[in-house]
Amino acid sequence: MNAGNVARLLVLGLLVTFLLVPRWFAPVFAPLNQFGAPAIYDQGNLLSLALWHVATVIAAAFASALVAVVLGVFVTRPAGAQFLPLSRAMVNFGQTFPPVAVLAITVPLVGFGQVPTLIALFAYGLLPVFENTIAGLEGCPRATLDAADGMGMSAGQRLLAVELPLSLPLILEGVRLSLVINVGTATIGSTVAAKGLGEVIIAGLLSNNTAFVLQGGLVTALMAILLYDAMRLLERRWVRGSQG
Numbered sequence: 001m002n003a004g005n006v007a008r009l010l011v012l013g014l015l016v017t018f019l020l021v022p023r024w025f026a027p028v029f030a031p032l033n034q035f036g037a038p039a040i041y042d043q044g045n046l047l048s049l050a051l052w053h054v055a056t057v058i059a060a061a062f063a064s065a066l067v068a069v070v071l072g073v074f075v076t077r078p079a080g081a082q083f084l085p086l087s088r089a090m091v092n093f094g095q096t097f098p099p100v101a102v103l104a105i106t107v108p109l110v111g112f113g114q115v116p117t118l119i120a121l122f123a124y125g126l127l128p129v130f131e132n133t134i135a136g137l138e139g140c141p142r143a144t145l146d147a148a149d150g151m152g153m154s155a156g157q158r159l160l161a162v163e164l165p166l167s168l169p170l171i172l173e174g175v176r177l178s179l180v181i182n183v184g185t186a187t188i189g190s191t192v193a194a195k196g197l198g199e200v201i202i203a204g205l206l207s208n209n210t211a212f213v214l215q216g217g218l219v220t221a222l223m224a225i226l227l228y229d230a231m232r233l234l235e236r237r238w239v240r241g242s243q244g
Helices: 002-020 024-031 048-075 076-095 100-111 114-124 126-138 142-150 155-192 197-209 210-243
Strands: none
Touching: 002 024, 002 048, 002 210, 024 210, 048 076, 048 114, 048 126, 048 155, 048 197, 048 210, 076 114, 076 126, 076 155, 100 114, 100 155, 114 126, 114 155, 114 197, 126 197, 155 197, 197 210
16 A cells, blocks of 8 residues: 555544544644633534535536536537537636625525525536536547547447547546535535535634634545545546546
């Protein structure tokens, strides 16, 4: 086992231990507090909040990846090429319009909770996957596409058997980027009563409890690192499988 794998296991073990038995870490965070304030977040279950956080991020990433890939395929076909500027403007909306503003718009429509957060993360995650899908499909070698045509493949067969497998590394890179960015962005969901680690950070800010803020931030950061590594491993396996 190399040093990288050992480091990943140590980080994972540390994170799981903290979420399962956070009281063990009270001495570490106690010096950050004043006037006898709690050293460990005690207004909810940290493990439950972390699971809600991950579930929200993964659900939004799956939805945005699905839509972005389908849209990217569509605008790279002759029938959809004319819609590329409009599609690009639509997916750019999610990046140029702050997620907080998306929450402000969606809460009156769908209420408080996870749904407005999912919508904000969905919109925010479209652009990386969309642009990488287009780059991957447009970067397929012309000679390879001509060979597929020469073999008598239909447009659909060429897309599924040649173009998408060749584009997969770039597409997955976009999904990974979208997923990791949204791990941090999802903390804002707690401002509209969505369950997640933002609840810990906000509680710390409201009570001037640095320990709470640090706990929420550290758990979020460690989750982002682990998800990033997990996606890299999945990318390698999927790419080998699709091109092997």
